[in-house]
Amino acid sequence: MTILVVGAAGQLGQAVVARLKDEHVVTAATRRDVDLTDHRALRTFVSDLRPEVVINCAAFNNVDLAEEEQELALDVNAFAVHTLAGVTADLGAILVHFSTDFVFAGTATDAYSEADSPEPQSVYAQSKLLGEWFAADNPRHYVLRVESLFGGQGKGSSVDRIIDAVQSNQPAPVFFDRVVSPSYVDDVADAVEYLVRTGAAFGLYHCVNSGWATWLDVGREIARLLDRDEAALTPVSVRDVKLRASRPVFAALSNARLAQAGHAMPPWQDALRRHLARRTAA
Numbered sequence: 110m111t112i113l114v115v116g117a118a119g120q121l122g123q124a125v126v127a128r129l130k131d132e133h134v135v136t137a138a139t140r141r142d143v144d145l146t147d148h149r150a151l152r153t154f155v156s157d158l159r160p161e162v163v164i165n166c167a168a169f170n171n172v173d174l175a176e177e178e179q180e181l182a183l184d185v186n187a188f189a190v191h192t193l194a195g196v197t198a199d200l201g202a203i204l205v206h207f208s209t210d211f212v213f214a215g216t217a218t219d220a221y222s223e224a225d226s227p228e229p230q231s232v233y234a235q236s237k238l239l240g241e242w243f244a245a246d247n248p249r250h251y252v253l254r255v256e257s258l259f260g261g262q263g264k265g266s267s268v269d270r271i272i273d274a275v276q277s278n279q280p281a282p283v284f285f286d287r288v289v290s291p292s293y294v295d296d297v298a299d300a301v302e303y304l305v306r307t308g309a310a311f312g313l314y315h316c317v318n319s320g321w322a323t324w325l326d327v328g329r330e331i332a333r334l335l336d337r338d339e340a341a342l343t344p345v346s347v348r349d350v351k352l353r354a355s356r357p358v359f360a361a362l363s364n365a366r367l368a369q370a371g372h373a374m375p376p377w378q379d380a381l382r383r384h385l386a387r388r389t390a391a
Contacts, residue, residue: 113160116167124294145189164205173353175233187239194246206244210256215357231354253316260294285325285344290317293380318377321361
């Protein structure tokens with residue numbers, strides 16, 4: 110299969126390229142190769158390559174900055190997706206696009222499913238929801254909602270910041286009241302490969318590691334796996350932290366539809382263990 114990965118330099122993009130490159134002909138495109146905000150150039154770039162699959166890992170994901178850079182956030186997260194959906198539909202290609210838990214208000218008490226109605230509470234969230242809608246302009250699309258990504262070559266994730274703090278016995282502020290389903294990029298990449306390879310039903314899927322936890326729970330699991338003291342963990346409330354953009358407080362996602370398609374995501378605890386083992390070996 111010929112596959113174009115857009116946003117290949119990012120944390121998720123690198124993991125997707127690494128997962129697919131041995132079994133498929135993969136073109137890894139970064140912002141140096143094509144400017145997503147130049148829609149004519151983007152369409153020409155994809156048209157000339159004529160891939161069978163386009164996987165869009167690019168995103169404007171600075172949630173707070175999106176409140177100021179609204180035009181750029183919309184251009185990257187929504188209008189570039191509109192262009193990709195149009196050109197892939199013309200080529201008869203599959204489009205894979207990633208969205209976020211932020212499309213929900215965060216007021217639920219059980220894990221959100223794909224059937225739950227989005228209620229985006231920030232510019233970032235609105236731009237990502239628009240991107241979902243635009244991706245669906247290509248009938249042959251997969252939209253995968255992920256959250257709290259960690260793993261790969263990067264070490265800038267929330268998970269990695271907690272790991273660094275616990276290892277160095279430095280204070281690690283962690284939310285005790287924000288519930289998440291962390292997503293290990295290697296497991297997300299596996300899910301992408303499965304959907305594309307098996308020709309699973311097109312549409313919207315939640316793609317996170319199974320289960321959910323508060324960030325304090327995640328921190329405690331990190332301390333346990335590292336055999337370190339939990340004293341570095343400093344519980345804080347979302348309501349006490351001044352953030353420009355609203356975050357969903359309860360952001361757990363259900364993987365039920367992905368499981369029904371035949372692909373089970375490993376528990377977040379297992380993903381965390383594998384990530385720590387990779388960091389230790391590096």
